[in-house]
Amino acid sequence: MPKDKIKVLLLENIHDNAVGYFEAQGYRSVERLKGALDADELKAKIADVHMVGIRSRTKLTADVLQAANKLMCIGAFCIGTNQIDLTAAKKLGIPVFNAPYSNTRSVAELVLGEVIMLARRIPEKNWSTHNGGWLKTADGAVEVRGKTLGIIGYGHIGTQLSILAEAIGMKVRYYDIVEKLALGNARSCPTMEELLADSDFVSLHVPSTPKTKNMFTATEMAQMKPGAMLLNASRGNVVVIEDLVKALESGHIAGAAIDVFPSEPASTRDMFESPLRNMPNVILTPHIGGSTLEAQANIGTEVAEKLVKYSDNGSTLGAVNFPEVQLPLQETGSRFMHIHNNVPGVLSSINEVLSRRSMNITGQYLRTDGDVGYVVVDVQEQVEAGLGIRHELEQIPGTIRTRFLL
Template sequence: MIRILVTDGMEKNAIKALRAKGFEVVEEFYETKILGEKLEEFDVIVVRSATKVRKPIIDKAAKAGRLKLIIRGGVGVDNIDVAYAREKGIKVANTPNASSASVAELALAHMFAMSRFVNISNVSMRQGIWDKKKYNGVEISGKTLGLVGYGRISRQLAKKASALGMTVIYTDIIGKVKDADEYEFCELDNLLKRSDYVSLHIPFVKEQGATIGKAQLDIMKDGAFLINCARGGVVDEVALIEALDSGKLSGAGVDVFVEEPTKNEILINHPRVSVTPHIGAATKEAQVRIGSEIISIIYDFFK
């Protein structure tokens, strides 16, 4: 029997469907120090962002020779040493289509929250403070949204922002995208200079460090907003706090952090920050789609 280990949770109907097809599914989170040994007993591991599948774990699994497939339920695979796993003959797959709409909507939610002080006024009112005159916000209609990275999530966000009356510009490592003629392509520095809102949709590459650091924040428009629903590490958190404190940025929407759970209390308690605990894909609809994609990957692999 093919055994599947689900470490970070999975939509319940998807698990039922796998079991109905004769797969054995074990739902259990294992600490890093014992995960490699446990993988000697499984053909597939399904992870989200909490479980890290690094070289030592891959080595133990590869030595046993049973593990054939690692699936990331979500888009980013930076918690998996992908190239190393493939060198060891283990396939790595993700579910890039399932959560695009959910992450795009969260980015938009942060934009609204910052623009109209939903984040901080919600807190102050619960403290009995009526700061009506203090919260003079801005409309997003008529503003320019700069998308850093133009993949599936950015495409979803671009459509939604355009419908709300925003001008969308984008940059991408591959250059101008063929099917994005309705939006203007520009280089990163130009995008940062022109955008009222900058939303990041790029992976974190440890060797390259933060894509948005002090130099990039200095280039941005005075009073602009920064949204990161991509990956922790793509923004220098220290430089971000400095930009918020100085008023260079009017606000930041942050769903992902360098360390998770984050211990950066200055950032999460900053009055100019709208913050969420890495919930970009945490919608019922996205979880159903992720489950369906995982099922398809497993079926196709073992058919």
């Protein structure tokens, strides 16, 4: 299919950089909408779309994906992919790409700013001043220099935060389930319990997995140093909010900054509900850790590049639900891509189809995971679309879908 016939749908006001990149690469049929769509609207809109880009509010459920008959790839223009049924997408042969790096600085800066605000008791003073009060006092307000910041999850954001915190004189300790090399003077903790007992501020930067769901409960909060502060800009289901409310009410935790929540409004028109509302020692932000102009610009380019690369040459490097294959440019001949259930005999069947037609294979790439296999075959011949090879490949048992690039 010519590039100008491939339909791209971008939802939730994705940055101009994405549109510009698609158009610069020859993709002319790009539609961008400002908001998210509900399930029925999305099903109707996505039915004849080849690539779709979303942010956090659009829900690509298995039911929605079943209606997307032409969809070949998905771009999550954000870090998280919880809004996408990754398993359903994989079973349909649809790789999902996200932007795990582009907003790390923005999130780290927000968290560091919140650490300083909590240390100076700004939330309470701001609350009081808005209501006509004048809490001009140093009680409980401290500098962050010399204080210990404990980082749980020492990945891209955690390490950025570590560097920024050290630059203003904080001590940094971190805990990660994977052994990570310390940056600067940060020190690792062998256990999370040790980190909690030693930290004046605890910041969470973990992914959403079954192990991290509700990982921070009353038990972990009780292990924190009395008067310490908790910050969560990772995932909404990591912290048990009801337990945090009790820890704040008791004074054991002196303040908190929360950017992500177990339940978040679907749109700006919906009411935000949380037991943390009306607590003056808590900073509440509406999932804006990566919401800066710089981050959104970088994300727009990063994800658009991945979608175009997959469309143009089949590379799946960076896919979160799919076997990753980094492919060279296709300079001559033709390229076949075959996505199939991970069962024995598929590769030999593909080769038989090509062999019967006396085609010379110049390159072959295969990666599998537990469920899906992905084969890419380059042949020397310039194949005509009407030769029926795709039809033969589709008849191989276990085939999910095929693609063919001239």
